[in-house]
Amino acid sequence: MTRGLAAGLLLLLGLLIAAPTGAAGRPVARTIDEMVAQLRTDPVLVQPVMGTGDAHVAHDMLAGLAERVDAPVYVVLGALPAELDGAEHPAEQAAALLRQELGDGLYIIKFDEGIDYARGFGKAASLDLNLGYRAIRAAEEEGPEEYNRTTAVFDAAALLRAAAEPGQPISDRTLRKLMDEPWAFIATESNEHADQVARRWVYAIAAGLAVAIAGLTLSRVAVGAPMAARRAPDHSPGAPEPPDLADTERVLDQAQHRFDALSAAQLGSASAHSADEALRAARTVVGSRKDLDVVGARVLALIAGRELDRIDKPSLAAYRPCVVNPLHGEASETIQLSGTALDAPVCRACARQPGDFLRARTWRGSRPYLDTDTVWASTGFGALVDDLASQVLQCQGGRG
Amino acid sequence: MSRLGLLLTTISAVVAAWIGWTVASAHISAFPPSGDRVLAAVAGLKSSHVYVDPDSEGLLTPAEIARIDAAAAASRPEVFVIIWRESSEAGYYLPSQALDQIGAELDRPGYYISAGAKGMAADEVGIKSDDYVGDDDTIEYDDGLSAGELATGLLAVIDENDGREFAEADTTGSQYWGGRAGTIAAGAFIGTLAGIGLAGVLAIAWFVVRTRRGAQ
Numbered sequence: 001m002t003r004g005l006a007a008g009l010l011l012l013l014g015l016l017i018a019a020p021t022g023a024a025g026r027p028v029a030r031t032i033d034e035m036v037a038q039l040r041t042d043p044v045l046v047q048p049v050m051g052t053g054d055a056h057v058a059h060d061m062l063a064g065l066a067e068r069v070d071a072p073v074y075v076v077l078g079a080l081p082a083e084l085d086g087a088e089h090p091a092e093q094a095a096a097l098l099r100q101e102l103g104d105g106l107y108i109i110k111f112d113e114g115i116d117y118a119r120g121f122g123k124a125a126s127l128d129l130n131l132g133y134r135a136i137r138a139a140e141e142e143g144p145e146e147y148n149r150t151t152a153v154f155d156a157a158a159l160l161r162a163a164a165e166p167g168q169p170i171s172d173r174t175l176r177k178l179m180d181e182p183w184a185f186i187a188t189e190s191n192e193h194a195d196q197v198a199r200r201w202v203y204a205i206a207a208g209l210a211v212a213i214a215g216l217t218l219s220r221v222a223v224g225a226p227m228a229a230r231r232a233p234d235h236s237p238g239a240p241e242p243p244d245l246a247d248t249e250r251v252l253d254q255a256q257h258r259f260d261a262l263s264a265a266q267l268g269s270a271s272a273h274s275a276d277e278a279l280r281a282a283r284t285v286v287g288s289r290k291d292l293d294v295v296g297a298r299v300l301a302l303i304a305g306r307e308l309d310r311i312d313k314p315s316l317a318a319y320r321p322c323v324v325n326p327l328h329g330e331a332s333e334t335i336q337l338s339g340t341a342l343d344a345p346v347c348r349a350c351a352r353q354p355g356d357f358l359r360a361r362t363w364r365g366s367r368p369y370l371d372t373d374t375v376w377a378s379t380g381f382g383a384l385v386d387d388l389a390s391q392v393l394q395c396q397g398g399r400g
Numbered sequence: 401m402s403r404l405g406l407l408l409t410t411i412s413a414v415v416a417a418w419i420g421w422t423v424a425s426a427h428i429s430a431f432p433p434s435g436d437r438v439l440a441a442v443a444g445l446k447s448s449h450v451y452v453d454p455d456s457e458g459l460l461t462p463a464e465i466a467r468i469d470a471a472a473a474a475s476r477p478e479v480f481v482i483i484w485r486e487s488s489e490a491g492y493y494l495p496s497q498a499l500d501q502i503g504a505e506l507d508r509p510g511y512y513i514s515a516g517a518k519g520m521a522a523d524e525v526g527i528k529s530d531d532y533v534g535d536d537d538t539i540e541y542d543d544g545l546s547a548g549e550l551a552t553g554l555l556a557v558i559d560e561n562d563g564r565e566f567a568e569a570d571t572t573g574s575q576y577w578g579g580r581a582g583t584i585a586a587g588a589f590i591g592t593l594a595g596i597g598l599a600g601v602l603a604i605a606w607f608v609v610r611t612r613r614g615a616q
Contacts, residue, residue, distance in 0.1 A: 028454040049455050049484075053435025053491025079455045079485055112487050151489050187493045196428040198574030198583045203424040205587025206594060208417030213595025215409030218602045 032081050032094060036101040039074055043105075047078030049112050050152050052183035058153045065157060068164035071124035072105030074098060075160075077152045080111040091117035108159055110152035118159050132162030135170040139179050149186040154178065243294040243327065245286075252282050252301040258308050266311050274389070275307035281389040292360050292369055292376050299326045299381045300389055322347035323383035325358040331383060345383045434501045435491025441482050441498075442505040449473045453484030456516055464551035471555055475562040477527050478510035481554060485516050495521035500571070509568050511561050515554060522557070529566035 028047055029035040038045055044066055046059040058077070066073040076094065084090040095107040095117050104122025120127045135158040140148045150158075157178060161170055170178075178184060259275055266272055282300035285293040299321050306319035322328035323337075323344040331345030335354060346354065357368035370377045375395040382388030434442070437453070444451030449472035450465050460468070460483060472479035482502065492498040499512040503525025513522045573579040577586050 030455065030457075047455065048435070048437040048440070048490060049453075049487045050489045051436060051491075052489055053433070053437075055436055112485055112489070153489075186488055187491075187497075193428070194572060194574040195576040196424075198577040200421055200424040200428065201583050202577060202587040202590065203420035204417040205420075205584060206591035207420030208413040209588060209591025210594035210598055211416035212409055212413040213592065214598035214602055215405070215412055217595075217599035218606065219405035219409060 028079070030079065030082055032083060032097045035076060035078075035081065035094075036098060039076070039098065039102060043073055044075045045078060046075070046153070049079045050077040050110065052151050052153050054183070058183060062153070062156055062160060065160035065164060069106060069124075069127070069160060071120065071122075071127065071163070072103065073124075073160065073163070074102060074105055074107050074109075075156055076107075076109045076111075077156060078111060080113045084111075089117070090114045095119065106163055108156050110155070116152060116155065120163075124163075127163045128166055129159050129162050131167075131169050132159035135162070135175055135178075138175060139184065143179065143185050145185070145188060147188075151183055151186055154181070154184045243291055243298065245289065245294050248286060248294050248298040248301065251298060251305070252279070252286065255279060255282075255301045255304040255308065259304065262308075262311070269311050271307040271310040271314070275304040275311075277393070278304035278307060278389040281392040285392060292372065292374055295326055295358065296376050296381055296392065300392065302330075303382060303388065318386065320345045320383050321381050322350055323380040324350045324355055326381040326383070327358065342384075344380065434505050437484070437487075437490045438492070438498055438501045438505065441484070441502050445480050445482070445502070445506055449479060450481045451483065453482070455485045456483045459483055459517060460551055464548070468551060468554050468558070471558045471562075475511075475558050477524075477529075477561065477564075477566050478508065479558050479561055480506070480508070480510055480512045481558075482512070482514045483516060483550075484514065486514070486518060486521075496523040499523040500525055504572065513554065513557060515550060517550070520553065520557070524566075525571055526568055527566045528569035528571065529564055 027034070029038050029045065035045060042063070044059055044063040046055045046062065048055045051058045062075050066075060076098070080090055081094060084093055087093055090111055091109040091114055094111070095109050098107060098109075099105075099121060104120075104124060106118070106120040106124040106127060108116075108118045110116035118129055119125075120129075132155075136150055136155055139150050139154065139158075143150075158170065161174075255275070256279055259272070259279060262272055278300045282297040282304065285300070286297035288294075299319075302321070303319045306316065310316045310318070320331045322331045324346050328347040328350060330347070332348050333346055333351035334343040335346050335351055336342065337344050349355070357370055359366040360369045360372050360374075370380070375391055379385045379388050379391055385391065441451045441453065448469050450460075450469045452460060452465065468481055472481055480502070482499070486495060488494075490498070492501060495514045499514055499521070500523060503510070503512050503523075509526025510524075511522060511527070512525050513520060515521075570580070574583060577583040
């Protein structure tokens with residue numbers, strides 16, 4: 001007898017160990033009868049197939065909420081019982097079958113097939129679950145994805161919360177807290193962690209490459225050309241020659257010092273008046289720091305210097321620069337400009353072999369200064385007129 | 401191009417890449433941990449090539465399990481079979497996602513199959529093959545399976561899998577972006593287009609500024 005009892009206990013123990021288990025180490029209930037047996041000891045049944053990854057956590061959370069309901073509560077989230085396979089509304093039928101065995105109460109049932117079912121019987125019939133359904137709809141509308149589906153665990157939690165606190169809507173804060181739970185929503189493909197991690201690399205590569213391409217392109221277009229010009233000055237004939245601003249200012253200062261040293265009698269002369277006008281014109285344009293203006297300022301300073309010389313030596317000729325390039329110095333010859341009948345003053349070198357005209361740098365490239373729309377083009381930097389200073393002052397600082 | 405321009409461009413590109421990385425990082429959800437169902441399957445597959453979930457006990461006879469186990473272990477690439485009820489509320493959405501999780505936890509490259517009374521799904525984990533049984537394949541049995549049909553179907557798939565050419569590969573990358581190479585290619589493609597557009601806008605802006613200065 002004792003031996004038989006021991007063998008029986010061992011057999012029972014072996015069956016328990018070998019039996020499939022679900023949440024809380026219990027065997028997985030696969031029939032209504034097995035569910036009834038488990039619900040008699042624990043009214044919340046959550047199987048891994050509906051446990052959103054952790055049936056124990058889901059069970060404990062729902063059990064805590066169920067205890068707060070002022071009526072018997074039975075929750076079943078699991079696999080479709082074998083005898084209800086193919087039945088219509090299996091959750092509703094399961095509730096009826098369970099109620100026959102367990103009695104009245106609030107039944108919340110969701111299987112892995114078919115629609116869910118929640119209804120109170122007896123004392124629990126008066127429980128209003130609408131606030132729970134409203135919270136479920138709100139969560140699905142405000143969830144993290146465009147289309148959200150709450151899990152059976154979330155739905156059960158929302159309904160139990162509504163049953164536990166009748167007439168009290170779930171606050172936004174509580175709803176948000178529930179929505180932040182990892183078991184709140186059914187995961188979708190767009191939630192895949194690998195996609196999000198890869199997207200990080202896509203963003204980084206795309207942003208870095210875009211800025212690199214734009215930077216390299218812009219550097220070549222906007223910065224590269226002028227910088228290259230500074231690195232390697234263009235010595236080709238007629239190429240723009242950046243004027244020496246410091247030397248121009250030095251020449252200008254020298255002329256100014258000489259003018260300032262004139263006696264009262266000398267200041268009354270016509271040459272002194274011309275020198276004064278040339279110095280003022282030079283001061284007006286040198287500040288612009290544009291290439292042609294700096295060249296013009298230098299020519300005006302030289303004109304002023306010559307006029308100061310002419311105070312004591314009236315026989316000296318007025319200063320006229322080389323019309324081809326004023327930086328060549330004073331003109332000593334004349335040549336006929338091509339395409340015109342005009343005899344223009346040029347330096348000796350240009351008289352022997354006319355060079356290219358001084359070129360002005362513009363945003364479209366360089367071109368002969370005579371082709372620019374400036375006072376320097378219309379006057380040939382004073383080579384073609386006698387009143388350069390006057391015209392410069394009239395043109396408001398040389399801008400023609 | 402000047403050294404200064406190159407330096408500024410490099411710094412700007414690095415900063416832009418960092419900003420892109422940071423912006424994208426703000427939307428990364430926590431890595432989904434493997435759920436209890438997946439971990440139970442992993443534990444079962446450590447000692448066998450077939451795992452039968454408690455909710456699907458009885459779908460295969462012990463003899464069928466033994467035959468499938470032997471065939472799966474002998475197959476190359478190896479096959480791992482999980483018998484369970486399909487579910488989207490067990491911590492994953494698609495059956496292939498569960499298979500990926502199981503393969504990652506088990507850390508054994510192979511051909512993973514999940515099957516139940518309503519259908520079958522398969523996924524390659526840690527391997528790539530051109531000669532292919534079917535990655536992410538899903539077969540649905542609308543009318544369910546009669547006794548023996550599931551075992552027969554599984555043995556046929558395992559037999560078809562056996563002997564095909566394959567290579568071990570990292571399959572944990574993004575399927576949406578096409579793995580590591582696809583991710584880099586996508587970033588390069590988008591970056592190139594955006595760079596050309598950005599360069600055009602900046603060049604136009606630069607020309608406008610220069611034109612206005614030239615007109616003064």
